[in-house]
Amino acid sequence: MKVLLIKDVKSLGKTGEIKEVKxxxxxxxxxxxxxxKAATHEVLKQYEAQEKKKAENLRFELANLEKMKExxxxxxIIINKAVGANGGLFGGVTKDEIAHALKExxxxxxxxxxxxxxxxxxxxxxEISIKLGHSIHAKFKLEVRGE
Numbered sequence: 225m226k227v228l229l230i231k232d233v234k235s236l237g238k239t240g241e242i243k244e245v246k247x248x249x250x251x252x253x254x255x256x257x258x259x260x261k262a263a264t265h266e267v268l269k270q271y272e273a274q275e276k277k278k279a280e281n282l283r284f285e286l287a288n289l290e291k292m293k294e295x296x297x298x299x300x301i302i303i304n305k306a307v308g309a310n311g312g313l314f315g316g317v318t319k320d321e322i323a324h325a326l327k328e329x330x331x332x333x334x335x336x337x338x339x340x341x342x343x344x345x346x347x348x349x350x351e352i353s354i355k356l357g358h359s360i361h362a363k364f365k366l367e368v369r370g371e
């Protein structure tokens with residue numbers, strides 16, 4: 225009996241592989257437990273269609289992330305902070321403040337956990353890096369001004 229594995233099965237194969245197995249093992253274990261489907265023509269066509277759709281969705285998502293990366297490269301956000309007598313900042317600029325300023329000033333919503341920077345404790349222009357996903361990193365500029 226031929227089966228299409230829909231989950232990885234130890235010592236048999238990985239998801240998407242077509243394997244020849246004994247009828248009892250295929251029916252009573254693999255198909256019954258949801259590890260595989262009988263490899264009929266319809267099941268194989270359906271699986272191929274799902275894989276094409278996944279690949280297309282991935283391409284679409286990667287294109288959107290690349291577009292966002294280009295958009296972020298052109299952005300400079302401004303955060304005003306209180307300055308002490310010695311010219312240093314009171315506290316620092318945190319990831320949460322950066323994410324909030326990006327949302328308010330440029331209407332781009334990101335998770336603060338995706339920002340790759342430490343707390344900023346100096347005035348001036350800083351380059352901030354963001355992990356967008358799928359190994360795509362973007363950078364934008366942050367200007368910290370004293371009040």
